[in-house]
Amino acid sequence: MNRKDFIKAFVGSSFLLKMGDVFAKPVSFEGMYTLAPLPYANDALEPHIDKMTMEIHHDRHHKAYVDNLNKAIAGTDMEKVPLAQLIKDISKYPVAVRNNGGGHWNHTFFWQIMGPKGGGAPSGKLATAINSAFGSFDKMKEEFAKAATTRFGSGWAWVIVGPDKKLKITSTPNQDNPLMDVATDKGTPILAIDVWEHAYYLKYQNKRADYINAFWNVVNWDKVSTNFDAA
Numbered sequence: 001m002n003r004k005d006f007i008k009a010f011v012g013s014s015f016l017l018k019m020g021d022v023f024a025k026p027v028s029f030e031g032m033y034t035l036a037p038l039p040y041a042n043d044a045l046e047p048h049i050d051k052m053t054m055e056i057h058h059d060r061h062h063k064a065y066v067d068n069l070n071k072a073i074a075g076t077d078m079e080k081v082p083l084a085q086l087i088k089d090i091s092k093y094p095v096a097v098r099n100n101g102g103g104h105w106n107h108t109f110f111w112q113i114m115g116p117k118g119g120g121a122p123s124g125k126l127a128t129a130i131n132s133a134f135g136s137f138d139k140m141k142e143e144f145a146k147a148a149t150t151r152f153g154s155g156w157a158w159v160i161v162g163p164d165k166k167l168k169i170t171s172t173p174n175q176d177n178p179l180m181d182v183a184t185d186k187g188t189p190i191l192a193i194d195v196w197e198h199a200y201y202l203k204y205q206n207k208r209a210d211y212i213n214a215f216w217n218v219v220n221w222d223k224v225s226t227n228f229d230a231a
Contacts, residue, residue, distance in 0.1 A: 032073075032074070033069055033070055033083070035058075035063050038058055038111055039112060041116075042055050042058075044115070045114060045116060048214040048217045048218050049203070050203045053199070053203060057107075057198055061107075062104070065103030065107065066100075068096065069097065069104050071096075072094060072096035072101075078093065078097065084105075086101050087102065087105055087179050088179055089181055090181060098175070099174065102174070102175030102176055102177055103175040105177060105179075106156060106177055106192065106194070109192060110194055112223055113219060115218065115220035117220070118219045118221070119216065119217040120221060121137050121221070123225075124225060125225070125228070126190075126221070126225045129228065130167060132166075133166055133167035133168070134167070144157055144159060144169050144191075144193075145212050145213070147169050147170065147171040148171065148195050148208070148212045149208055149212060150171075151173070152173075153173065154173070154174055154195070155171055155172055155173045155174055155176070155196070156171060156172050156175075156176075156194055157169065157171045158170050158177070158187075158191065158192045159190050160178045160185065160189050161188045167190075168185060170183075170184070188230075188231040189227070190224050191219070191224050191227070193212060195211075195212075199211070
């Protein structure tokens with residue numbers, strides 16, 4: 001095989017690599033992270049979340065987290081550490097890994113718990129757990145909205161399964177999440193909302209509460225239930 005054929009074969013083979021579980025391991029042959037496509041079209045969540053917001057949020061903001069995470073770990077032993085482990089032991093790693101690794105994990109999770117056929121209410125074991133923890137689905141929504149609305153500045157609100165296996169609502173600053181060893185409330189996320197302004201400002205301006213209210217129309221409860229079952 002000559003040099004030209006080798007390069008052609010090598011490049012071609014790289015396209016065959018599958019992303020796999022982005023939370024579990026680096027995804028390309030170089031051990032670097034890549035940006036997965038959205039699981040739906042950019043306009044699929046309209047009118048609740050607009051096409052332009054989704055394009056900018058995913059293609060620019062999320063991509064920047066991926067690119068900057070790759071830069072932060074390049075040439076270090078961190079390239080060999082699965083993202084889930086980086087997140088879990090985040091206090092051991094540089095701030096750039098915390099911010100960008102958290103940003104990558106959080107956004108990948110966020111895209112998956114929304115969908116064009118979302119909305120409605122949870123059912124089955126998840127609905128039972130919600131009623132047990134909060135009294136009702138409406139009360140859970142109120143508590144979640146409060147956590148998201150009162151999160152000062154940028155951050156996230158979460159529904160998590162805590163160490164006691166009960167549901168709990170919490171929020172985190174910036175790109176932190178409840179899986180991190182620095183989290184005040186630790187647990188396994190099953191639902192989240194991004195309250196950074198880039199997630200809603202084009203459509204809702206400073207009306208974060210309106211964005212949070214609209215969010216319920218795109219929640220993919222099948223995925224949230226799957227998260228709950230796996231927690």
